[in-house]
Amino acid sequence: MTAPSDETPNLHLSADGLPQDRVNPRTLVSRETAFTGQIFDVVRETFALTEGGDELVRDYMKHPGxxxxxxxxxxxxxxxxxxxxxxxxxxxxxxxxxxxxxxxxxxxxxxxxxxxxxxxxxxxxxxxxxxxxxxxxxxxxxxxxxxxxxxxxxxxxxxxxxxxxxxxxxxxxxxxxxxxxxxxxxxxxxxxxxxxxxxxxxxxxRGHADLQAPDKPWPAHKLLRESGTGE
The missing domain is CATH 3.90.79.10 (Nucleoside Triphosphate Pyrophosphohydrolase)
Incomplete structure (x- = not known):
């Protein structure tokens, strides 16, 4: 099997060539809270991977992190x-x-x-x-x-x-x-x-060479990202 090249569209790399998770929201059709709990809620979202594509429904736990x-x-x-x-x-x-x-x-x-x-x-x-x-x-x-x-x-x-x-x-x-x-x-x-x-x-x-600032932005935290405090 041939390994995917760096040019593969879905292969997201950082500027120095490291694999990198990236924020990539899709088309949100609807969102509702199906359950409300003491610490977390259960949210139901309908979305499409592409504009006008098939609608998908997913339930997930909304957790404060x-x-x-x-x-x-x-x-x-x-x-x-x-x-x-x-x-x-x-x-x-x-x-x-x-x-x-x-x-x-x-x-x-x-x-x-x-x-x-x-x-x-x-x-x-x-x-x-x-x-x-x-x-x-x-x-x-x-x-x-x-x-x-x-x-x-x-x-x-x-x-x-x-x-x-x-x-x-x-x-x-x-x-x-x-x-x-x-x-x-x-x-x-x-x-x-x-x-x-x-x-x-x-x-x-590695001599602690890769440590990051304690107040570094946190875009991987969805709720902070949506509130505008994670970037």
Whole structure:
């Protein structure tokens, strides 16, 4: 089989030739909310891939998105938290994370707040490490992972009394090599944590040369894009 060439119309590449996801909305015919929930809604959209083409109907979860924090100390240990997750009935090792559910709050500020609220820590240096869409075939949920370094205690005013599942949070600093081994040994199952661990490891190997600004535009987050705050 012949590999597609760089001239293939559907093959989107960045200026330096890397594969690149691109925003490419199609013709929207209608949109309605089929279900309204506490955190997410279910939206039904009718659309066409081309103007005047056949109409398609898809249901998807409208989710506010989230941020996560790969906190890395001076010994190249990553901070993991253990928390119970009811849908899968598992205690899971994850990285600190939280929803983008406060109107007007920037992703960076949300990450700084979540780090303090879940671990009682703060960081002096922040970068965007990676982004991903959890399940783009059925959800708008977008996640941005920040790399946080220069770890120190959070200010007293940023601390909260953790409740419900968060009251059981346990924190551990894990050498990044050990965390990578846990991922590759199928011991860890949080997609956010697994991606963060592997991305941190890769970033260390590359001397952190690819880190992005913490306030970099986020067009892959559909809801921020539509509100005009993601570009």
């Amino acid at each position: 989230a941020v996560a924090i790969a906190a890395l100390n001076e010994d190249n240990e990553i901070l993991l938290i253990n928390q119970y997750r009811q849908p899968v009935e598992m205690n899971m090792w994850e990285i600190p994370a939280g929803l983008l559910d406060i109107d007007g709050e920037s992703p960076l500020h949300a990450a700084q707040r979540e780090l303090a609220e879940e671990t009682d820590l703060s960081a002096r240096t922040w970068h965007t490490l990676a982004e991903f869409n959890n399940s783009p075939g059925c959800s708008t949920e977008a996640n941005r992972i920040f790399l946080a370094r220069g770890i120190e205690d959070a200010a007293a005013g940023d601390l909260i009394e953790r409740e419900a599942e968060e009251a059981e949070i346990v924190t551990r600093w894990v050498p990044i090599e050990r965390a990578v081994s846990a991922v590759l040994s199928l011991e860890l199952h949080s997609p956010t944590s697994n991606l963060a661990i592997l991305a941190v490891w890769a970033s260390i190997q």
